[in-house]
Amino acid sequence: MADPYAWLTPALKTIHRAQWHRTVQTVAGKAGPVVELGGQRVINFASNDYLGLAGDERLITAAIAATAAYGTGSTGSRLTSGHRQLHQDLERAIADLKQTEEAIVFSSGYLANLGAIAAVVGPRDGVMGDRYNHSSLKMGAKLSGATVYEFPHGDLAALTQLLQEHRHQYRRCLITTDSVFSMDGDLAAVPELLAIAAQYEAMLLIDEAHGTGVFGPHGAGVVEHFGCTGQPLIQVGTLSKALGSLGGYVAGSAELIDFLRNRAPSWIYTTGLSPADTAAAKEAIALLHREPQRRAQLWRNVDTAKQILSQSFPLLPSASPILCAQLHSPAQALDLAAQLRHGGIWVPAIRPPTVPTSRLRFSIMASHDANHFQQLKQGIGSLSPRAKGKEQC
Numbered sequence: 001m002a003d004p005y006a007w008l009t010p011a012l013k014t015i016h017r018a019q020w021h022r023t024v025q026t027v028a029g030k031a032g033p034v035v036e037l038g039g040q041r042v043i044n045f046a047s048n049d050y051l052g053l054a055g056d057e058r059l060i061t062a063a064i065a066a067t068a069a070y071g072t073g074s075t076g077s078r079l080t081s082g083h084r085q086l087h088q089d090l091e092r093a094i095a096d097l098k099q100t101e102e103a104i105v106f107s108s109g110y111l112a113n114l115g116a117i118a119a120v121v122g123p124r125d126g127v128m129g130d131r132y133n134h135s136s137l138k139m140g141a142k143l144s145g146a147t148v149y150e151f152p153h154g155d156l157a158a159l160t161q162l163l164q165e166h167r168h169q170y171r172r173c174l175i176t177t178d179s180v181f182s183m184d185g186d187l188a189a190v191p192e193l194l195a196i197a198a199q200y201e202a203m204l205l206i207d208e209a210h211g212t213g214v215f216g217p218h219g220a221g222v223v224e225h226f227g228c229t230g231q232p233l234i235q236v237g238t239l240s241k242a243l244g245s246l247g248g249y250v251a252g253s254a255e256l257i258d259f260l261r262n263r264a265p266s267w268i269y270t271t272g273l274s275p276a277d278t279a280a281a282k283e284a285i286a287l288l289h290r291e292p293q294r295r296a297q298l299w300r301n302v303d304t305a306k307q308i309l310s311q312s313f314p315l316l317p318s319a320s321p322i323l324c325a326q327l328h329s330p331a332q333a334l335d336l337a338a339q340l341r342h343g344g345i346w347v348p349a350i351r352p353p354t355v356p357t358s359r360l361r362f363s364i365m366a367s368h369d370a371n372h373f374q375q376l377k378q379g380i381g382s383l384s385p386r387a388k389g390k391e392q393c
């Protein structure tokens, strides 16, 4: 009898051969700028916890209090037994932050994209997405059954041409984009995208996963940063990055949110967000308002990190706390990440197929301090020029 799972061995070999193989690493201790990895204390440049809220005592207290009051699980879909006042309060807080009529929370940002996209477009429609979009935007488009087009990263002329050629073939069109591109750190041109969407009567979905809490005078995101608050948009995001919790959301018009409550399968057929996650996210949004100095510190830290990194590496163009050192190969990325890790600096090597070219991806946090940056400088200074690939430049 042939083993129906025999294909796994060669499939894994292929992944190894391309140096694409990944494994998990166990992090010990509380989330923060310094964590323990394999028994070693390391400065954390790998986290999405931009404001340092995931380990904040006030979020922890809120999560514990909600667990004590309501229990550990939500026990059912929001449409059956799983809806709490706490959920409604969080949705109100998100809508107020985003200045939208309403918001709806999902169990993750990934599920928010799957649900929103599959709800608003279908087989008679078209989706035009940036090639560098997050996996959840691409999977959502696929799941919807719409015809999917990708345009080269940030290429608005190519997007316009796609709409010019194909808009008439479809009932509806949806343009999708990250607001901060998660593996590069550059921003989507939101005002220009809005103008193109309006011109072709297309919907525009902006994924603010790395924007919320980080950009804009109130931390509402890149939409606020560009002064596009109040425009007709589908704004998606996560509670799991700058907000330090777990979950995702869609913010928009009352009609859009009402429609999603009726048509988004990844919201209808899944359990409501846990009381702990909901309460922690709500507390995080309150802190965005009360402690704008966290955002200010984050941006000062981004400048410091940029100065240090750019002395040794060509950096990808970035306007965010995501700073990428461009490298030549997956092997070089792995080698440098291992050397830095040895020196107490934790930074992930990002390789194909996640991105087209290998890189070290530094995520800067508001809670990194002068000592952490001093260690970063030393760690990078002690890398051999050969490992940095200088001789090839």
Ligand SMILES: *Cc1c(COP(=O)(O)O)cnc(C)c1O
Pocket (backbone or CB within 6 Å): 108, 109, 110, 111, 113, 134, 136, 178, 182, 207, 209, 210, 237, 238, 239, 240, 246, 247, 248
């Ligand atoms: C992280 C991320 C998501 C997924 O959010 P989760 O809450 O972690 O599921 C979606 N979109 C983008 C652009 C992201 O970076």
